[in-house]
Amino acid sequence: MKLFISAVGFAMCFSSLVLAIEKPNVILVMADDLGYQDLGCYDHPEIKTPVLDKLAAGGVRFTDFHSGATVCTPSRMALLTGAYPTKLGWTQGVVGYKMGKHDGMSTKALTIAEIFKSEGYATGMSGKWHIGDQPDTDPNAQGFDSFYGLLMSNNQTKELLRDGKVIENPFENRLLTEKFTTEAIRFVRKNKENPFFLYIPHTAPHFPVEPHPDWKGKSSFGRYGDVVEEIDARMGELLGELKKLGLEKKTIVVFCSDNGPNPREKANCLPYRGEKWSALEGGTRVPCIISWPDKLAAGKTYAGLTSAMDLLPTLSEACGIDWQKKSKGQPKIDGLSIWQSLHGKADHPRNELLLWHGMEAEPQSIRVGEWKLFFDRRHALEGLGARRKTKQQAEKIMPYIDGLKKDQPNPPILFNVAKDPGETTDLNEKFPDKVKGLTERADQLMKQMRSHGILPLSVPGK
Numbered sequence: 001m002k003l004f005i006s007a008v009g010f011a012m013c014f015s016s017l018v019l020a021i022e023k024p025n026v027i028l029v030m031a032d033d034l035g036y037q038d039l040g041c042y043d044h045p046e047i048k049t050p051v052l053d054k055l056a057a058g059g060v061r062f063t064d065f066h067s068g069a070t071v072c073t074p075s076r077m078a079l080l081t082g083a084y085p086t087k088l089g090w091t092q093g094v095v096g097y098k099m100g101k102h103d104g105m106s107t108k109a110l111t112i113a114e115i116f117k118s119e120g121y122a123t124g125m126s127g128k129w130h131i132g133d134q135p136d137t138d139p140n141a142q143g144f145d146s147f148y149g150l151l152m153s154n155n156q157t158k159e160l161l162r163d164g165k166v167i168e169n170p171f172e173n174r175l176l177t178e179k180f181t182t183e184a185i186r187f188v189r190k191n192k193e194n195p196f197f198l199y200i201p202h203t204a205p206h207f208p209v210e211p212h213p214d215w216k217g218k219s220s221f222g223r224y225g226d227v228v229e230e231i232d233a234r235m236g237e238l239l240g241e242l243k244k245l246g247l248e249k250k251t252i253v254v255f256c257s258d259n260g261p262n263p264r265e266k267a268n269c270l271p272y273r274g275e276k277w278s279a280l281e282g283g284t285r286v287p288c289i290i291s292w293p294d295k296l297a298a299g300k301t302y303a304g305l306t307s308a309m310d311l312l313p314t315l316s317e318a319c320g321i322d323w324q325k326k327s328k329g330q331p332k333i334d335g336l337s338i339w340q341s342l343h344g345k346a347d348h349p350r351n352e353l354l355l356w357h358g359m360e361a362e363p364q365s366i367r368v369g370e371w372k373l374f375f376d377r378r379h380a381l382e383g384l385g386a387r388r389k390t391k392q393q394a395e396k397i398m399p400y401i402d403g404l405k406k407d408q409p410n411p412p413i414l415f416n417v418a419k420d421p422g423e424t425t426d427l428n429e430k431f432p433d434k435v436k437g438l439t440e441r442a443d444q445l446m447k448q449m450r451s452h453g454i455l456p457l458s459v460p461g462k
Helices: 002-022 050-057 072-081 112-118 173-190 222-244 308-318 377-381 391-402 432-452
Strands: 025-031 060-062 122-128 146-150 160-162 165-168 196-201 251-257 288-291 300-302 352-356 363-368 371-374 413-416
Touching: 025 222, 025 308, 050 222, 050 251, 050 288, 072 112, 072 308, 112 122, 112 196, 112 308, 122 173, 146 173, 173 196, 173 222, 222 251, 251 308, 352 432, 363 377, 363 432, 371 377, 371 432, 377 391, 377 413, 413 432
Parallel strands: 025 196, 025 251, 060 300, 122 146, 122 196
Antiparallel strands: 060 288, 146 160, 160 165, 251 288, 352 363, 363 371, 371 413
């Protein structure tokens, strides 16, 4: 009997050990201001990204993936919490610009790092935070065991920190991608025997765009191309380390961008119109690649409407974590797990998404399937978002712009983004019932958010 009990005990311990070993690692990489078309696998004509192209060929490439918001701070809030940023304390702008001191993400928010940490994962971050600049809102207070990087954007600070302590002042901007990658590799080596969650939010290609000396002048697409091609090469260094350590098939790797391209930079989001700050497709639709060798189908293109908010529940489910149990209470998570649909075992769960302007904690538009409604047509036609367009797009939207008068009402503007990716043809008058239905749905969603958010929220048009 004792022998039997001992054998059972050994079997249980061995089973627990196997389960611990089988927990996949997660590496979440996010570029800063990278446009939809700025990678080779997204058809950029000049920028060369062989590493990311290979990652996409061995995994899943998304074609309708949207950042959590159109500027840095709210986008990162949404990514890390799976919730719309207006629920978390965001009202406008970014930390350091339009946001006051201590106006970062609410400390009540539950982050993906806290969820994975509670499951025994080592959690590390190497890169740009830009969610809060106070001790109780920094990465170490939000679930990361280790933090190396910047608390704000590379144009807002000169301090490089490690776990709250300044280690360089000033840092050299052109060397940051290298430094973040070196630190990420150090974290992987340190935690190679245990499951880990690693977040790498690069500062590149956010302005000021300054190429590393080893990449300067190498791209035919100028300094912007130099910087993007360095990101690609550094990804190669990181992925090479995973392979060297035997972790390649034990690690889920995600690569995405925080929002569309900055207006002043030489970047592409074609065939879409718009850019950073704008809720036009070019401001929010960004590249996304997910790879897990032998676990996800290779070379798959995923066309379902997806949000960065969906990564928290998706990655949690992939790792066997009951994120719903851990995330009870406020704010309610808006992300939806697409893990089963990635495997073809379920229909894609998301059909709608609210889209925001970087200066307003009120939605600019709503996507429902292929339809997109802007509540005020000025948002779709004027300002930063209207600049990034082809000559043909400009010719189509000019009649709408010319027809706008300050003393006249500005009714909603309706697009079909599947047939009109450049958002140039207003279908408002042709489909009045669609306009009515989308407006009502946006109103319903905002009322739901009011009941689950941390701060009071407004409703479109009220």
